[in-house]
Amino acid sequence: xxxxxxxxxxxxxxxxxxxxxxxxxxxxxxxxxxxxxxxxxxxxxxxxxxxxxxxxxxxxxxxxxxxxxxxxxxxxxxxxxxxxxxxxxxxxxxxxxxxxxxxxxxxxxxxxxxxxxxxxxxxxxxxxxxxxxxxxxxxxxxxxxxxxxxxxxxxxxxxxxxxxxxxxxxxxxxxxxxxxxxxxxxxxxxxxxxxxxxxxxxxxxxxxx
Amino acid sequence: xxxxxxxxxxxxxxxxxxxxxxxxxxxxxxxxxxxxxxxxxxxxxxxxxxxxxxxxxxxxxxxxxxxxxxxxxxxxxxxxxxxxxxxxxxxxxxxxxxxxxxxxxxxxxxxxxxxxxxxxxxxxxxxxxxxxxxxxxxxxxxxxxxxxxxxxxxxxxxxxxxxxxxxxxxxxxxxxxxxxxxxxxxxxxxxxxxxxxxxxxxxxxxxxxxxxxxxxxxxxxxxxxxxxxxxxxxxxxxxxxxxxxxxxxxxxxxxxxxxxxxxxxxxxxxxxxxxxxxxxxxxxxxxxxxxxxxxxxxxxxxxxxxxxxxxxxxxxxxxxxxxxxxxxxxxxxxxxxxxxxxxxxxxxxxxxxxxxxxxxxxxxxxxxxxxxxxxxxxxxxxxxxxxxxxxxxxxxxxxxxxxxxxxxxxxxxxxxxxxxxxxxxxxxxxxxxxxxxxxxxxxxxxxxxxxxxxxxxxxxxxxxxxxxxxxxxxxxxxxx
Ligand code: SF4
Numbered sequence: 001x002x003x004x005x006x007x008x009x010x011x012x013x014x015x016x017x018x019x020x021x022x023x024x025x026x027x028x029x030x031x032x033x034x035x036x037x038x039x040x041x042x043x044x045x046x047x048x049x050x051x052x053x054x055x056x057x058x059x060x061x062x063x064x065x066x067x068x069x070x071x072x073x074x075x076x077x078x079x080x081x082x083x084x085x086x087x088x089x090x091x092x093x094x095x096x097x098x099x100x101x102x103x104x105x106x107x108x109x110x111x112x113x114x115x116x117x118x119x120x121x122x123x124x125x126x127x128x129x130x131x132x133x134x135x136x137x138x139x140x141x142x143x144x145x146x147x148x149x150x151x152x153x154x155x156x157x158x159x160x161x162x163x164x165x166x167x168x169x170x171x172x173x174x175x176x177x178x179x180x181x182x183x184x185x186x187x188x189x190x191x192x193x194x195x196x197x198x199x200x201x202x203x204x205x206x207x208x209x
Numbered sequence: 210x211x212x213x214x215x216x217x218x219x220x221x222x223x224x225x226x227x228x229x230x231x232x233x234x235x236x237x238x239x240x241x242x243x244x245x246x247x248x249x250x251x252x253x254x255x256x257x258x259x260x261x262x263x264x265x266x267x268x269x270x271x272x273x274x275x276x277x278x279x280x281x282x283x284x285x286x287x288x289x290x291x292x293x294x295x296x297x298x299x300x301x302x303x304x305x306x307x308x309x310x311x312x313x314x315x316x317x318x319x320x321x322x323x324x325x326x327x328x329x330x331x332x333x334x335x336x337x338x339x340x341x342x343x344x345x346x347x348x349x350x351x352x353x354x355x356x357x358x359x360x361x362x363x364x365x366x367x368x369x370x371x372x373x374x375x376x377x378x379x380x381x382x383x384x385x386x387x388x389x390x391x392x393x394x395x396x397x398x399x400x401x402x403x404x405x406x407x408x409x410x411x412x413x414x415x416x417x418x419x420x421x422x423x424x425x426x427x428x429x430x431x432x433x434x435x436x437x438x439x440x441x442x443x444x445x446x447x448x449x450x451x452x453x454x455x456x457x458x459x460x461x462x463x464x465x466x467x468x469x470x471x472x473x474x475x476x477x478x479x480x481x482x483x484x485x486x487x488x489x490x491x492x493x494x495x496x497x498x499x500x501x502x503x504x505x506x507x508x509x510x511x512x513x514x515x516x517x518x519x520x521x522x523x524x525x526x527x528x529x530x531x532x533x534x535x536x537x538x539x540x541x542x543x544x545x546x547x548x549x550x551x552x553x554x555x556x557x558x559x560x561x562x563x564x565x566x567x568x569x570x571x572x573x574x575x576x577x578x579x580x581x582x583x584x585x586x587x588x589x590x591x592x593x594x595x596x597x598x599x600x601x602x603x604x605x606x607x608x609x610x611x612x613x614x615x616x617x618x619x620x621x622x623x624x625x626x627x628x629x630x631x632x633x634x635x636x637x638x639x640x641x642x643x644x645x646x647x648x649x650x651x652x653x654x655x656x657x658x659x660x661x662x663x664x665x666x667x668x669x670x671x672x673x674x675x676x677x678x679x680x681x682x683x684x685x686x687x688x689x
Pocket of ligand 1: 627
């Protein structure tokens with residue numbers, strides 16, 4: 001997993017409340033392989049970005065080239081609500097976002113994103129509205145997220161501090177996902193496994209299934 | 210109390226504590242345990258995301274021989290001979306094909322659609338004797354607690370991140386739940402089954418009542434229950450909010466395992482048995498919560514709403530939303546009745562149905578099929594429906610006993626095994642606006658198909674409903 005320390009990047013506003021995981025990753029994409037070159041970037045918020053005739057919706061800022069290649073999405077309340085659909089976090093990641101800033105996020109979605117190295121920052125609604133206005137006024141302007149110092153620095157240079165669980169912060173900074181944390185206990189796992197096999201030699205294996 | 214007594218109390222442990230404790234590798238500073246996974250079952254639903262991510266990361270399977278992939282959710286229950294290519298819906302075909310490809314790529318043994326042991330994971334595992342007392346088992350499915358009926362600690366894992374972690378490391382991080390013992394004592398009345406017991410429990414706890422707990426089901430009713438009945442009970446733990454549900458292994462468990470293909474043999478059997486006998490909860494062990502149920506008060510149950518706790522004895526009536534004190538509950542019931550197109554005070558036994566389904570990991574074992582066939586013998590059904598055995602093995606046994614002929618002669622369809630109409634992943638759904646009497650475990654809005662209405666009950670009760678074309682008290686069904 002890619003470490004997250006300080007990110008300075010273009011941000012794009014998505015001022016729609018209650019974007020659920022079914023909008024982030026529409027059902028028809030849900031049963032598709034994710035492979036390099038065939039990832040979920042096309043699926044990401046597809047029906048928000050395109051109309052029934054597959055034409056880009058002009059009102060959607062994600063379709064506005066002026067925003068450049070944004071890596072920060074400025075969301076509205078309850079982003080990621082709905083089913084636990086884990087592919088939604090992959091869609092966010094595959095589209096190229098490294099961080100989401102919004103007034104609130106659904107809990108399961110929040111966890112799934114952090115697990116994949118995407119930082120979710122919660123700020124006051126008033127601040128979010130300022131951020132929307134700032135990037136709309138000058139599309140392409142950049143926002144800095146300083147994770148070590150827990151700060152968001154807006155295009156005007158104003159600083160907004162945010163909260164994050166210390167463990168999650170540490171793992172993001174080190175780029176450690178749950179598997180790498182587990183792998184740091186590799187020796188203990190090997191020893192445990194050997195002892196268990198000795199003590200309970202009858203435990204089932206399926207090599208001959 | 211002198212010191213010895215206190216020591217005994219402190220060292221007295223529950224079944225759950227013994228099994229969980231035996232699997233802790235390390236505990237994180239945040240209090241999460243890293244647990245060793247003795248065995249993991251996995252199905253095609255969503256698991257491809259885990260494999261895609263592992264592939265992107267260049268990771269492999271650490272202990273492939275401690276996994277069993279089982280295709281169960283997406284398999285059609287007809288036309289199996291035509292193979293994967295014979296699956297008409299391209300999306301469903303793709304999911305089935307992905308499972309086979311992923312199992313092959315990661316070296317995981319796989320019961321595919323043609324395998325003689327194919328079935329629903331939660332039926333197949335205990336049937337083969339892979340799920341054994343004292344094991345820690347995971348599966349990317351919410352009904353994994355089913356295997357707890359064998360005296361195992363069986364825990365559901367997420368289909369993507371957590372499954373990926375289990376495949377890569379053979380471990381899982383979990384916060385230890387609290388413990389709740391549910392004690393059921395006494396004899397069940399005629400026509401009353403394990404399904405009615407667990408529905409009565411869920412009615413008592415509510416769907417959130419078990420959240421954060423590991424259940425142990427105990428008491429004379431459970432001890433007197435067959436393996437099939439115990440599996441039905443543990444299966445629905447999640448419907449009360451508990452991710453884990455266990456039953457102490459005893460002579461009934463051991464007798465079942467003694468004839469299982471994958472259970473230990475010879476000297477291993479003797480050693481295993483000696484260990485298994487140490488697992489039951491010690492006298493004096495303390496649970497965080499205790500719940501009691503008197504078996505004599507349990508009647509055949511049916512659901513009338515859109516949550517498993519929305520259930521009543523069959524001789525009851527559709528409740529009035531305003532009769533619930535809790536505002537949230539009252540609102541839920543109002544909405545549920547609207548979805549279910551039911552009017553308060555209607556006797557439950559007057560609710561007409563359009564079709565029936567007998568199957569699912571809750572009630573598709575041989576005893577369930579015998580119970581349904583016992584009611585259907587010599588009778589004709591008033592509505593269509595299908596019977597899907599929980600595994601190919603159960604199907605063969607039912608055919609050897611002639612049960613399939615009873616189903617077919619009554620007018621029901623006799624299908625291959627899989628999840629089928631339980632959640633319709635395979636495309637076999639209840640039509641919109643249709644009402645189905647079902648032996649399954651979930652009756653959420655749209656669970657069996659969009660705008661389909663589900664009534665959950667036992668296999669014998671579904672059989673009775675099929676004959677009468679309406680919800681029916683099986684105890685009042687007169688001889689044919
Ligand atoms: S039978 Fe139903 S509840 Fe059981 S695993 Fe299949 S879909 Fe889930």
